[in-house]
Amino acid sequence: MFISPWIIGFLIFALGPMLYSIGLSFCKWDIFTPAEFVGLANYKKLAADPLFVKSIGNTLFYTAFAVPLGITGALGLSMLLNQKIRGITIYRTIYYLPAVVSGVAVALLWRWIFNYEYGVLNAILGDVFGIVNPPEWLGSELWSKPSLILMSLWGIGGGMIIFLAGLQGIPEQLYEAAEIDGANVLERFRHITIPMLSPVIFFNLIMGIIGSFQVFVQVYIMTSGGPSNSTLFYVLYLFNNGFQFFKMGYASALAWVLFVIVLAVTVVQFKLAGRWVYYEGVK
Amino acid sequence: MAVKHLDRVRPGRAKRIRRGLVAGITHLTLVAGAGIMLIPFFWMVSTSLKVPNQVLIQPIKWIPDPIVWSNYAKALTVLPFGLYLKNTVVITGLVMVGTILSSAACAYGFARLRAPGRDVLFIVLLSTMMLPGIVTMIPTFLIFRSLGWIDTIKPLTVPAFFGTAFFIFLLRQFFLTIPVELEDAARIDGATPVDIFTRIMLPLAKPALATVAIFTFMGTWNDFMGPLIYLNSEDKFTLSLGLASFQGLYGTDWHYMMAASLVVMSPIVVLFFIGQRYFVRGIITTGIKG
Numbered sequence: 001m002f003i004s005p006w007i008i009g010f011l012i013f014a015l016g017p018m019l020y021s022i023g024l025s026f027c028k029w030d031i032f033t034p035a036e037f038v039g040l041a042n043y044k045k046l047a048a049d050p051l052f053v054k055s056i057g058n059t060l061f062y063t064a065f066a067v068p069l070g071i072t073g074a075l076g077l078s079m080l081l082n083q084k085i086r087g088i089t090i091y092r093t094i095y096y097l098p099a100v101v102s103g104v105a106v107a108l109l110w111r112w113i114f115n116y117e118y119g120v121l122n123a124i125l126g127d128v129f130g131i132v133n134p135p136e137w138l139g140s141e142l143w144s145k146p147s148l149i150l151m152s153l154w155g156i157g158g159g160m161i162i163f164l165a166g167l168q169g170i171p172e173q174l175y176e177a178a179e180i181d182g183a184n185v186l187e188r189f190r191h192i193t194i195p196m197l198s199p200v201i202f203f204n205l206i207m208g209i210i211g212s213f214q215v216f217v218q219v220y221i222m223t224s225g226g227p228s229n230s231t232l233f234y235v236l237y238l239f240n241n242g243f244q245f246f247k248m249g250y251a252s253a254l255a256w257v258l259f260v261i262v263l264a265v266t267v268v269q270f271k272l273a274g275r276w277v278y279y280e281g282v283k
Numbered sequence: 284m285a286v287k288h289l290d291r292v293r294p295g296r297a298k299r300i301r302r303g304l305v306a307g308i309t310h311l312t313l314v315a316g317a318g319i320m321l322i323p324f325f326w327m328v329s330t331s332l333k334v335p336n337q338v339l340i341q342p343i344k345w346i347p348d349p350i351v352w353s354n355y356a357k358a359l360t361v362l363p364f365g366l367y368l369k370n371t372v373v374i375t376g377l378v379m380v381g382t383i384l385s386s387a388a389c390a391y392g393f394a395r396l397r398a399p400g401r402d403v404l405f406i407v408l409l410s411t412m413m414l415p416g417i418v419t420m421i422p423t424f425l426i427f428r429s430l431g432w433i434d435t436i437k438p439l440t441v442p443a444f445f446g447t448a449f450f451i452f453l454l455r456q457f458f459l460t461i462p463v464e465l466e467d468a469a470r471i472d473g474a475t476p477v478d479i480f481t482r483i484m485l486p487l488a489k490p491a492l493a494t495v496a497i498f499t500f501m502g503t504w505n506d507f508m509g510p511l512i513y514l515n516s517e518d519k520f521t522l523s524l525g526l527a528s529f530q531g532l533y534g535t536d537w538h539y540m541m542a543a544s545l546v547v548m549s550p551i552v553v554l555f556f557i558g559q560r561y562f563v564r565g566i567i568t569t570g571i572k573g
Binding site (some may be wrong): 002005006020021080083085091095097098102106110112113118123127151152214215245248254255266 | 306313320321323326338340341342343354372385391393396399404407408411415416418420421422424425426442445446448451476480501504505506507508512516523526527530539543544548551552555556566
C-alpha cells in the first residue's frame, strides 16, 4: 500500500504525540523525576501567568500587522511583476531572493542592519532622510516588534510568487470584456482581480497567520525575547518552558492552548471565507 | 461603446503615450524596490570584507577599503565550520532522499489507487498541514528521548521517511495531471503498480520532484529549532547551530559574523539561481486551488 508510510508517520508523529501531549498537560514533569498528575493545575496557572498573557499579546500584535501588510504588499508587487515589460525575469528573481534565504544567517544580518549606531538602516535614515534621532529598533521596547514586522516584509517575495501564479490563471478575456464595457483600472481590479484571486488570498492568509503564530528563530537569535519581554513571542515562551526550565507539563498546556487558538482562528476564517472567497465552478 | 471598441483596435496617440508612461512608472517603482531588497545583501557583503575599524564607524563606509578576504578564512576556522558543513550535508541528504521517496509514494497512492477511506484520509492529511508543528514538539521530543535518540541525527532524519503532508499534496496534484491511459497501457502489458510507479510516474514527475527537492533542501539547511532541541555535542552541530554559537562567542565582531552568515547562506542562493525555473513553474503548475 503506497500511502502506508504516511499513515504510520501520521500515527507516530502527529496523532500519537497529540494525545500524549494532552495527557502531559495534566501533569507536572521535569523529565528527571517521575511525572505527577496535577489535573487542571497547569491551565489554572496559565490564566494567572503575566508572561503568558504578554506573549499572546506580542504574538497577536505581530500577526495583526505583519500578515495584512505582507499580503497587501505581496499582492501589489505581484501585479507589478505580472506585466509584460523588459527585464521582468530579473525583477522577479530579485524580489523573490530574500524569501528563499532564512534562518539564523538572516537573523544575524538583520540584527546588524538594526544596529543603533553603526547599522545601515539608521545610516540611511540619517543621510537620506535627515532623521537625527532614529529609533533604537531592537533595543527599544516600543520599536522591537515593528522592527521584526519590517524584517518580515523583506520576505514578501514568498507570497508574491504565489499571487503571481494565481494572476496568471486569470483568463485575459475577462479583462478585455470589462475594458470594452468601459470598466476602468480600479473597477477591473475590484471586480475581476480580487474575486478571481480570492482563493489565493485566502490561502496566503491562512498560511501567514499560522506562520506568524510560530515565529521563533528571529526572536531567539535577535532579541531573546527582550527588551522587557517586548518580543517574547508565544513559541519562544513555550520553548523556554520546555527546554530551559524543563516544565514539560506546563509547556504541553501552552502547546494545546496554541493549537486551540490556531484552530479557532482557522475555523473562523473558513466560515468567513464563504462570504468573500469565490471558487470557479462552485455555485 | 463603438468608439471605445475602435479605440482598442488601433490605439490613439494619447493612449500610446499613457502606456509608455505607465511602463516607465512601473520600471521606476520596481528598480527602487529592487534596490531596497538588495541593500541588506550588499551591506552583508560589504561588512564581511572590512577591516574591524571600518565596521564600527560613522558615517558608514559602503565600499570596504582595503578589501579583506582573510575575514572569511578566520571566521570559518575559529569554529569547526567544515565539520558543521559535513553534518548539515549528511542530514540534508538523508532528509531529501526520505522526503522525496516517501512523499512520492504516498502521493501516488492518494492520486490513483482505490482503497476504502482514501478520501477521508486525504482530508486528514490536508488538516495536518494546518497543525502547527510546535504543538507536537514536546511529546515528539519525549518519544525520541525514550528511544535514546537524543544527540543523534535520527530525530532529524527518520521522520522524513514517513512523508510530508505538504509535499504529498503537491505531488498528488501533479500525478492527477498525468493521463490515466499511460498506466492502462502499461497494465495491459503486465506491469504491477510498483512498476508503473517507478518506471512511468517518477520519470514523468521530475519537475515536481525537483520542486520538492529544492524546498526540502532549503527547509532542512536552514532548520534551527530541530537541531537546537535534539543535538547537544558540538561535534554534531549543524551550520545553523554553529552560526548561533558563533554569535554567542563573537557577537560584536560583525565582519566575521557577516562572513560566516554569507557562507552558510550561499548554497541556498546558488541553488536558487540554478533551480529558479522550478520554483516559479513548480508553484504555478501544481496550483494551490486544490
